[in-house]
Amino acid sequence: MGKSIRLIVLSLAVVAAVGYLILTGVKQTGMQYMSVTELARLDRAPKSEGFRLDGTVSPGSVVYDQRVPRLQFKMTDGKEKIAVVYDGLMPDAFADGREVVVEGAYKHQDRAIYASKLVTKCPSKYEAKGLGKDKS
Amino acid sequence: MSELGRLALLLGFGCSCFAVGSIAWGLRTGLSGPLRSGRRAVWAVCGLALFAVILLERALLARDMSYRYVAEHTSKDLPLHYAFSSLWAGQEGSLLLWLLILSAYGSAFLLAYRKRLDPFYDAVAMVVASVMIFFTALLSFVCSPFRILATPPPDGMGLNPLLQDPGMMIHPPILYTGYVGFIIPFGFAIAVLLLNRSGTRWIEEVRRWTLFCWGFLGVGILLGARWAYIELGWGGYWGWDPVENASLMPWLVGTAFLHSVMIEQRRGMLKTWNIALIVLTFELSIFGTFLTRSGVLTSVHSFAESNIGPWFLGFILLSSTIATALILYRKALLESENRMEAIVSREGSFLFNNVLFVALTFATFLGTTFPVISEAVTGTKISVSAPFFNRVNVPIALALLLLTGAGPVLSWKRATASVLKRNFILPAFMGVLATAVAIPFGASGVYPLVCIFAAAFVTTTIVMEFARGIQARKDLETGALPSQVAHLVQKNKRRYGGYIIHGGMVVLFIGVLGSSVFQKEAHGPLKNGQALAIGPYTLTLRGVTEQQRQNASLTTAILDVSRGGKFVGTQHASKAFYSKAQQPMTEVALHSTPAEDLYMILGGVNEDGSASIQAYINPLVSYVWVGGLIMVFGIFIAASDKMRLRREEKLAP
Numbered sequence: 166m167g168k169s170i171r172l173i174v175l176s177l178a179v180v181a182a183v184g185y186l187i188l189t190g191v192k193q194t195g196m197q198y199m200s201v202t203e204l205a206r207l208d209r210a211p212k213s214e215g216f217r218l219d220g221t222v223s224p225g226s227v228v229y230d231q232r233v234p235r236l237q238f239k240m241t242d243g244k245e246k247i248a249v250v251y252d253g254l255m256p257d258a259f260a261d262g263r264e265v266v267v268e269g270a271y272k273h274q275d276r277a278i279y280a281s282k283l284v285t286k287c288p289s290k291y292e293a294k295g296l297g298k299d300k301s
Numbered sequence: 302m303s304e305l306g307r308l309a310l311l312l313g314f315g316c317s318c319f320a321v322g323s324i325a326w327g328l329r330t331g332l333s334g335p336l337r338s339g340r341r342a343v344w345a346v347c348g349l350a351l352f353a354v355i356l357l358e359r360a361l362l363a364r365d366m367s368y369r370y371v372a373e374h375t376s377k378d379l380p381l382h383y384a385f386s387s388l389w390a391g392q393e394g395s396l397l398l399w400l401l402i403l404s405a406y407g408s409a410f411l412l413a414y415r416k417r418l419d420p421f422y423d424a425v426a427m428v429v430a431s432v433m434i435f436f437t438a439l440l441s442f443v444c445s446p447f448r449i450l451a452t453p454p455p456d457g458m459g460l461n462p463l464l465q466d467p468g469m470m471i472h473p474p475i476l477y478t479g480y481v482g483f484i485i486p487f488g489f490a491i492a493v494l495l496l497n498r499s500g501t502r503w504i505e506e507v508r509r510w511t512l513f514c515w516g517f518l519g520v521g522i523l524l525g526a527r528w529a530y531i532e533l534g535w536g537g538y539w540g541w542d543p544v545e546n547a548s549l550m551p552w553l554v555g556t557a558f559l560h561s562v563m564i565e566q567r568r569g570m571l572k573t574w575n576i577a578l579i580v581l582t583f584e585l586s587i588f589g590t591f592l593t594r595s596g597v598l599t600s601v602h603s604f605a606e607s608n609i610g611p612w613f614l615g616f617i618l619l620s621s622t623i624a625t626a627l628i629l630y631r632k633a634l635l636e637s638e639n640r641m642e643a644i645v646s647r648e649g650s651f652l653f654n655n656v657l658f659v660a661l662t663f664a665t666f667l668g669t670t671f672p673v674i675s676e677a678v679t680g681t682k683i684s685v686s687a688p689f690f691n692r693v694n695v696p697i698a699l700a701l702l703l704l705t706g707a708g709p710v711l712s713w714k715r716a717t718a719s720v721l722k723r724n725f726i727l728p729a730f731m732g733v734l735a736t737a738v739a740i741p742f743g744a745s746g747v748y749p750l751v752c753i754f755a756a757a758f759v760t761t762t763i764v765m766e767f768a769r770g771i772q773a774r775k776d777l778e779t780g781a782l783p784s785q786v787a788h789l790v791q792k793n794k795r796r797y798g799g800y801i802i803h804g805g806m807v808v809l810f811i812g813v814l815g816s817s818v819f820q821k822e823a824h825g826p827l828k829n830g831q832a833l834a835i836g837p838y839t840l841t842l843r844g845v846t847e848q849q850r851q852n853a854s855l856t857t858a859i860l861d862v863s864r865g866g867k868f869v870g871t872q873h874a875s876k877a878f879y880s881k882a883q884q885p886m887t888e889v890a891l892h893s894t895p896a897e898d899l900y901m902i903l904g905g906v907n908e909d910g911s912a913s914i915q916a917y918i919n920p921l922v923s924y925v926w927v928g929g930l931i932m933v934f935g936i937f938i939a940a941s942d943k944m945r946l947r948r949e950e951k952l953a954p
Contacts, residue, residue, distance in 0.1 A: 171644055176656060183660040186693045187667060194689040198672060198682035217684050231904045231913040232826040254904045254915060257462075257534070257885050268686060282686060296372055296458075300449045 196268050205245035210273035217268045218247070218278065224261040231255070236283075240267060248277035258285040303368065306356040306447035313349040313400070314437035316342040320430035324423050328496075336423045340411050343426050346433050347404035354401050357394060357446050361387055367453040370394060370446050376459035376881050378852040386470040387460050389477075392594055392609065393446035398474065399590070400436040402481040407433065410485055421503070424492035429484055435616050444609060459852070459881030468528035476521030476548060480586040482514025483551060486558075487583035487624075490576045494627040497634055501566055507579070508562050509940060515555040516936040518586075522548050523929040534887035534902050536820070536917040538925065539813075541690040546669040547589035550662050554582045557658035560651050567713065568648060569638030573628060574655070576635065580624040585662075587617050592669070643715040650708035657701050664693045699751050702810055705803050706759035709766065727765065732758035743819070752814045756807050763800045763807075770797070790938060798939025802932050809928030815897075815921025824915040826907055827858075836918045837865050838899055840872075845912055853877040853886070858903045858912040862892055874903040874914065898922045 196215040204216065223246055226239035234254050239246040249267055259265070269280035320342035327335035360368045361384050364377050374387040374394070388394040407429040414422045440446065463469075489507040492498070525548065530538035539545060558578040564570050591613035628635070641648055667674065668685050675683040710724040735757030736750050744750060770789045771782075790797040823835035827842040834840075843859040857875040861868065874890035892899040897920040904913030 169641075172641065172652075175644065175653075179653075179656050179660065183664060183693075183697065186696065187664055190668075190689045190692040191671070191683065191685060194692065195671075195675075195683040195685050198676075198684060232907065232911075234824065234904055234913060234915070254534075254887075254902065254913075257887055260884070268684070296369060296450055296454060298451045299369065300367075300451045 201240055201242035201247050202245040204271060204278075205247050205276070207273070211271065214270040214272075215268070216271050216278065217266065219264070219266050220247075222259070222261055222263050222265055227261065229255055240265065240278075248275070249280055249283075250277055251280040251283045253283070256283060256285045259283075302356055302360070303447040303449050306353050307441070307445060309349045309353045309356070310437055310441045310445070310447075313346045313353070313404075314434065314441050316345045316349065317430050317433035317437050320346070321427055321434060324427040324430070328420055328424060328427070331420075333418075336420060339423060339430070340426060343404070343407045343411060343430055343433075346430070346437070347401075347408040350397070350401040350404045353440075353446075354388065354397055357397060358385065358388060361385065364457065366455070366457055367449055369448040369450050372450060372454055372457040374457070374460055376457040376852070378881070379457075379460055380465075380851055382470065383460055383465050387464070389473040390460055390464050393440070393444050393448075395473070395477075395594075396436060396440055396444065396609075397446050398477060399481060400433065400440060402474075402477050403429065403433055403436060403484060406482060406484055410488075421492055421496055421498060424495055425485070425488035428488035428491045432484055432620075435612075439609060439612060443612060459879070462853070462877070462879045462882050462884055462886040463532060465879075465886075466528060466532045468524060468531065472521060472524040472528050475517055475524060479514045479516075479518025479521050480548075480551065480589060482510065482517060483555070483579075483583045483586050485510040485514070486579045490579040491624065491627065494576070494624075494631045494634070497631060499634055501569070504562055504565055504575075508559065508566075511555060511559060511562075511579075511582075512936060512940045515552065515559060516933060516940070518548065518552045518555065519936075520929065520933060522552060523926065527926065530922075531889055531891070532886075534889050536822070536900055536902075536915075536919065537816075538922070541668070541687045543669050544589075544593050546665050546690075547585075547592040550665055550669075551582045551585040551589060553658050553662045553665070554578055554585060557655045557662075558582060560658075561655050564648050564651050570641070570648065571652075572635040572637060573632075576628055578655075580621065580628075584617055584621050587613060587620075591617065645711065645716045645721070647708065647711050647713045647716075650704060650711050654701065654704050654708060657697055657704065661694060661697045661701070664697065665690070668693065695748055698810075699748060699755060702752070702755040702759060702807070705806060706755065706762040709800065709803070710762050724762070724765070728758045728761040731761040746818070749814055749818050752810060756811055756814075759803060759807050763804050766800055767797070794938050794942040798935045798937075798942070801935030801938060803935075805928045805931030805933075805935055807928070808924050808931055812921045812924030812926075812928055815924065816919040819920045821918040822916070824904070824913070826911040826913050828909070828911045831911075833914055833916060835899075835916045838916075838918070839863050839866075840901065840914065840916060842912055842914070843871070845906055845910070850877065852881060853879045855888075856903070856906060858906075858914060860890065860901060860914070862899065872899075872901055874901045876903050876905065893923060895923055896920065 194215075196217040197213060199216050199218055201218055201220045204218065218240060220240040220242045223239040223241045226246075228237045229235075231254070233252065236251045236253065236255050236259075238249055240249050251267075264286040266284040266286070267278055267280045268282040269278045271278050320339045323335045323342065324339035327333065327339060357370065360371050361375055362381065364371060364375055364379075364384065366372045370391060370393050374390045375384050379387070389398050407426060410429065411422070411426055486507050489503055489510070493503055525545065526538040529540070558575060561571050561575055561578065565572060565575050591610060594609055594613070641652070643649065668689050672682045672684045675681060706728060712720055732754040736754045739750070739753045744753060767786060767789065771785050774785070774789065821836050823833055825833050827833055827840075829842055829844055832839050832841040839862075841861040841863070843861050846857045846859065848855040848857065855875050855877045857873045860872045860874060862870050862872050870892060872890035872892055875888040877886045877888055878884070879886060887902055890901040892901075897918050900917040900919055902915045904915055906912050
């Protein structure tokens, strides 16, 4: 019997270790989804700093200094806007009005997200709507 | 022509249904006629799918803009080879390719076992045919690739510039060949349960099929990483993106299965577990397609979101429910023949290996779907990305790497203390030695040091295994070392092929370690003649040129690269501007050496004429690709074992 108990203990130890890694991983690296409106309407600094936002690039708001390189723009969900600062090269598909996903730290005093990750969604599916209807 | 295409897919749907019905009838009644017609129907679906692909390809190559699919994914200025590969640029075409590969697997399977009159193989074909029902139905009724536009546009929308890359011509078909191939192991598992078959012969057959598609999936994943490295221009090759994870998960579970299946063969244990792993591998490859295509999760790869998500989810639910019910129903069949004798044994190490692989898959699954799960459980949507996976997956992966060295040298049933001492002292010593040597070179941190230790440890055990094998055959063999090694491998291809795969994995780990921990970065605006220093390299801007290509205009920074003051070559870092997509595309310049890659990106040209250059040194990144090639070589050796077996089978009465 000692063998199977040892086996169970060993498996439990592995499960516990992996569980521990996952839990602390989520706690320390998890980013909460927020809408631009929710974040922009906060009147005090939120408890956590890591956030993930979906929205579009507000047209005319893009300031890009490719020497640094630093990309700054306003992101909008149609109602509110929030400033985004991203230190890195502008992604190829990035442009006014494009859908973007931003992950990073929100600094309440600046009312800005300092993005560690910026993903631009591919625009093709929106353009494809211009093709019109199928032949019946 | 489009009507022909629709008709072919509709007929394919009919044939798939017929195949399932006919084989089911044949299995029930034991009549061979229905089984034969069922087999023929599977062949027919393959022919029909091929016909539909040819029709769509004809339209793509002719840029027939009356086809919605052609108008959405090509344009008249698109080079011909990319028009060809845009078959898998969009959802409908990708699904059609899925169907073609699926039906080709079905036909190849029937071809391989055409001499066997055992209805068991018909049952496997029936499972393949029922999955074909799903895909032909999707293509016929939900998202047809043969939709015709009421008013054809003068020109198409063009192909996404990211997909205009040679890598994208081969990566998706190879990845799909891996993904779809797990249908055969799945079919075997379901057939075993349906027909209540025992014995280990099917286990040997299923191992070969799994090895085949597992290899393809691995190559597909690496090609994807290579494509991301060259095409996405962010200096890395793996970002723990949902779609990358989706392809990794079935590969991980498949790896677990390839190991635990050996326990079943040798000791008749873990039967339920093995069936569950096969089912899980298959479901995860369907889930991968679902993730890529549904748009549930945000990914750089989710090119098109669509309405087929629920269909896939429904299919996964249905097929896994059936599989689970069958496993429970046939519990008696899956009874273990032996019990584990000791934890420190080959079985024990395989078991541990399996627990770790499944844990790795589980962590990857959880991280990938965390937004959905956390919303369901707590109401707030939380997402995790690369830092999470690096925290959670890296230690598990390192434990697996260590096990790669330990497992193969532990004996079956029970490893004695003297065996442990004989097999482990030298590898452990080499591991410590390598770690001690690496520290002065700047290696620090627990994980990198563990990785270096493990790499040396595993390499030593592999070399020792080869040496021991040659030693044992000393009196039989004389001759040069290479020929002795070759003969040794020939004698036991599965075993030594496996060791070669392990060796490739070690090389791959070294590459990942080097490129993730020791990456260097530098950037700055350069005017003509100005230089940027990074590590031992100096990049001097020689000028900026403008060029016109078929469907893009190209801005190129010409850089002279020197290493330690010695000129090593001229590199071209470009930005292509695609007029159709109104979008620039970074074209990376790569100076690749065995020790490191110098990776150069043109950020853009500034108003004063200077060029913004970003450069990375990625040490040892070529080890990732070389490790992959070694693994492929090992898979070839391990899989070629079957030829010999087959011949023996034929000789036997």
